[in-house]
Amino acid sequence: MKKYAIIDLDDTLLDFTRGENEGVTQLLRENGITDVQRGLATYVQINRNIWHQIELGADRKPLLDRRFTQAFGALGVTVDGLALEKQYKSMLDHNYYTLPGAAAFLANLKRAGVTVIAGTNGTKSIQLNRLRGSHLTTYFDNVFISEDVGFDKPDKRFFTPIFAQYPTMSAANTVMIGDSLHSDILGATNAHLDSIWFNPRHVAGSADYRPTHEVDSFTALEQLLLA
Template sequence: MYKHLIFDLDDTLLDFKAGEKLGLDMVLTGHGISDLASALERYHVINHELWRQVEQGADRTKLLDGRFAKLFAEFGQAVDGHTLEMEYRHYLDTNYAKVPEADTILRALVDQNYTILAGTNGVKATQEARLSHSGLGIYFDAVYTSEEIGHSKPAAEFFQHIFDHERGMQSSKTVMIGDGLTADIQGAQNFGLDRIWVNLRNEANQTEFIPTHEVHQLRDLQAILA
C-alpha cells in the first residue's frame, strides 16, 4: 500500500526525554538552581509555549536562545541564554538512547523495500549526530529537518519540501509516523497524508486531529505496514 514512510524522530524512534532530563539537570544545578523540581516544572511550561510558537512559524533560533534566560529570570538570575542553550544542546547531542524495538522495526521495513525518511522539527546537527551514534542512521534514505527546510511541522511547506525532493513520491502511497498530534498528525492530515500516531504513553487524544492508525509500541507498525 505505502512506498514512502516519513518518521518523526524524537520520542518516536529516539528517546528524547532521556537526554532532556540529563541535560536539564546538569544545566540547572550547574548554574545555581537549588529548587530543581520547580525549575523543571517552569521549564516545561516555557518550552511547550516555545514549540507552539515554532509550529506557528516563529523564529526558532531566537526562541531557543531565550528560553533559559527567561527561566532563570523567574528565579532571580541573569544568564546568557545562548551560552546555556549551547551547553544544554551538548547533552542532547550526546543522547543516543533509542525507543525500544526501534532497530528491529526499521530493519524489517528496510527488508520490505520501503523508502524510509526522517522528518523532524529538531536541529540538524543534533539529529544527525544522534542518528549516527545510535546506529539508526543506516536505515534512512534521507533526513529532513525543519532547520534546513525553513518551516516546521505542521506547516504544509515542510511536507511539500520533502515531496519536491523525493522522486516519484505520491500522497496516496506515503504515511507520516510520529508521536506529535499537533505536529505530525495535524501536519499530515492537513497535507492529505495517512498518519500513524505512535502513542507510547497511552495518552488520550484531546485534539481534533485524527490518526489513520494508532500504535502503542513500535512492533505494532509491522501489522499495518506488512
C-alpha cells in the same frame, strides 16, 4: 503495505525526553536550583510554548537563545541564557538514546522494501549528529530537517521538498508517523497524507487532531505498515 514511511525522530525513534531531562537537570543543579522537579517542569512548559511559536512560523534562534533566561528567571535565578543554550546544545549533540525496539523496527521496514524517510523538526547539526551517534542513519533513505527545509511541521511546506524528491509519493502509498499530534498528525493532515500517531505513553487524544491510526508499540506499528 505502504511504499513510503515518513517518520519523526524525537520521542518516536530517539528518546529525546530522556536526554532532555538529563541535560536540563545538570544545568539546574549547576546553577543552584535544588528543587529539580519544579525546575524541570518550568523549563518544559516554557520550551513547549517556544516550540509551538516556532511551529507557527516564528524565528527559532532568538526564541531558543532566551529559553533558559526565561526558565531560570521564573525560578528566581539570573543566568547567562545564551551560554546555557550553547552548553545544552552540546549536551544534545551527545544524546544518542533510542527508544527500545526502534532499530529492529527500522531494520524490518527496510527489509520489507519500505522507503524510510526521517521528517523532523529541529536543528540540523544536532539531529544529524544524534542519528549518527545512535547508529540509525543506515536505515534512512533520506533525512529532512525543518531548519534545513525552512519550515516546521505542521506547515504543509515542510513536505514540499520530500514530495519533490519522491515524485511517486501519493496519499495512497505514503504515511507520516510521529508522537506529536500538533506537528506530526496535523502536519500529515495539512499535506493530505495518512498518519499514524505513535502513542506508547497513552497520552489523551484531542478532537482537534484526527490521526488515521493510533498505535502504542513498534510491534503494532510494524504490523500496520506491512499489512
